Amino acid sequence: MWVNMRFEGIITPLITPFTDDGKVFEKGLRELISFQMEKNINGLFMCGTYGSGPAMTIEERKSVAEIAVDQARGKMDVIINVGSSSMETTIELAKHAEKVGADAVASTPPFYYAYDSESVLSFYKQLLKEVNIPVFAYNYPERVGYTISSQLLNMLAEEGVVGVKDSSFNMIKFYEDVLTVEKKDFIFLIGTEELMFPAMMAGAKGCVPGIANVYPEIMTEFYRLIKEEKFKEAATKQMEVIRLIKTLNPTMTACYEILKLRGVNVGRPKKLFKGLTEVEVNKLRDRLVQLHLISR
Numbered sequence: 001m002w003v004n005m006r007f008e009g010i011i012t013p014l015i016t017p018f019t020d021d022g023k024v025f026e027k028g029l030r031e032l033i034s035f036q037m038e039k040n041i042n043g044l045f046m047c048g049t050y051g052s053g054p055a056m057t058i059e060e061r062k063s064v065a066e067i068a069v070d071q072a073r074g075k076m077d078v079i080i081n082v083g084s085s086s087m088e089t090t091i092e093l094a095k096h097a098e099k100v101g102a103d104a105v106a107s108t109p110p111f112y113y114a115y116d117s118e119s120v121l122s123f124y125k126q127l128l129k130e131v132n133i134p135v136f137a138y139n140y141p142e143r144v145g146y147t148i149s150s151q152l153l154n155m156l157a158e159e160g161v162v163g164v165k166d167s168s169f170n171m172i173k174f175y176e177d178v179l180t181v182e183k184k185d186f187i188f189l190i191g192t193e194e195l196m197f198p199a200m201m202a203g204a205k206g207c208v209p210g211i212a213n214v215y216p217e218i219m220t221e222f223y224r225l226i227k228e229e230k231f232k233e234a235a236t237k238q239m240e241v242i243r244l245i246k247t248l249n250p251t252m253t254a255c256y257e258i259l260k261l262r263g264v265n266v267g268r269p270k271k272l273f274k275g276l277t278e279v280e281v282n283k284l285r286d287r288l289v290q291l292h293l294i295s296r
Contacts, residue, residue, distance in 0.1 A: 007077055007104065007134070007163060007187050008205040009042030010219045012212040013050040015255050016064055017266040024063050025267035032213075033071040035264050039216035043077030044068055045106070045165070045208050049143065050252050052270045053081050054111075058089060062096050069101045083108035083138055087123055091130045098131045106136035106165055111144040117152045121159070128160045135160070140167040140191070147173070150180035163187025165208055171198055178203045193219065194245060197238040200226050210251050211244060214258040215293065218244070247287050257281050261294050 014036070017028030036044065046068045047053030047061050056064070065080045072078050080102045082093035087110060094105045107127060109120045128135055137156055141147035148156070150173070153164060163186055166174055174195070178188060190199035193209030200207070212219040222241060225234040248254040252269070257276050259266045268275055276284065288294045 007043065007079070007136075007189070010212055010216065010223050011043035011045050011077065011079065011189065011206055011208045012036055012041050012216060013045040013048045013191075013208050013210055014068070015213050015252065015266065016047070016051045016053075016056070016270065017256075018268055018270050020268060022271050024060055024067075026063075026067055028264075028266045029064065029067050030071045031264055032259065032266050033068060035259075036212075036216055037072070037075055040220050041076060041212060041216050042206065043079060043103075044072060045079045046081060048081040048106075048138075048208075049140070049167075050210050050213065050255070051081070052273070054083070054143075055270055055272070058092065061093055065093075065097050065102060066100050077103045079104045079106050079136065081106045081108075081138060083111070085110050085112045087126065090123075090127060094127060094131045094135075098133045102133065104134040104136060104162070105131060106138045108138045108140055108144045109146070109148065114146050117149065117155075120148065120152060121155055124156050124161055125159055134162040136187070136189070137161050137164045138167070139164055142167075142169070150176040153177055154181045154183075157181050157183040157186045163189060163205075165189045165191050166199075167191030167208075169195070171195055171202075174199055174204075175202055193222075193241050196222065196241070197226065197234055209241075210255070211241065211248065213255045214248075214262065215244070244291065244293075247284070247291065254284060257284060258288065258294075261285060261288070 017025035019025045068078050080097040082090050082105045084090045090107055097105050139148040188204045190204045190207050193211050196207040209219050222237045256266050289296050
């Protein structure tokens with residue numbers, strides 16, 4: 001078993017900066033990771049939904065993994081999402097992540113086709129055979145097309161999967177997972193800040209919140225309140241976070257603009273993702289001023 005395995009606290013699902021000509025913006029990515037480190041974030045989840053991983057080429061994903069591991073310099077956990085519609089691609093990305101020094105990999109089941117539980121179990125067993133770093137399951141039924149059932153998750157845990165990033169947005173399902181998985185040190189990470197408080201009360205070790213891209217200090221404070229058992233204050237903070245999320249719509253592309261407002265140049269989203277218009281940026285800025293999250 002791996003030593004010093006942490007994977008807890010606030011793990012940012014980092015956006016990936018791109019240049020206007022569509023290349024990975026290395027300078028912007030390094031600046032963003034440094035910003036996260038300064039705000040005491042516990043870890044990074046790279047090439048996920050916020051990171052545009054499924055929309056990137058294999059070489060782009062490898063480049064992001066290399067930059068992230070190098071810039072993090074062992075000061076925070078780096079989990080690389082290697083999910084794909086192809087087992088071969090997933091394994092290639094996972095082996096690369098291990099080679100460059102990632103702390104763990106995560107993968108959705110193969111998406112597009114509705115595979116049965118036996119096929120999904122076979123997929124993870126093969127992935128576990130190919131790498132010697134921790135493997136997380138990534139449950140995101142809205143994007144994958146089907147869910148990892150609680151019973152299947154328990155089988156994955158028995159095979160050696162160390163944890164799950166749960167993006168089902170379903171607390172009842174999350175409770176069922178916690179009750180069903182028998183492995184005592186299995187790591188539950190909740191994949192949305194909107195459910196962080198109830199999920200951590202049920203046993204989650206941490207959260208992978210998109211909002212941590214732009215306001216990591218809000219999420220680390222939220223986590224601290226829960227860990228210190230200041231539950232009334234934490235419940236209030238949960239509602240503040242939900243209110244803020246409603247301001248950031250569409251959330252992923254809004255992150256690029258807010259980071260620029262905060263002095264972090266992250267370029268633009270990957271092509272085909274529509275950036276905010278000037279009118280939308282102005283409305284967003286006004287709202288953030290009202291919330292006292294930026295100065296005018």
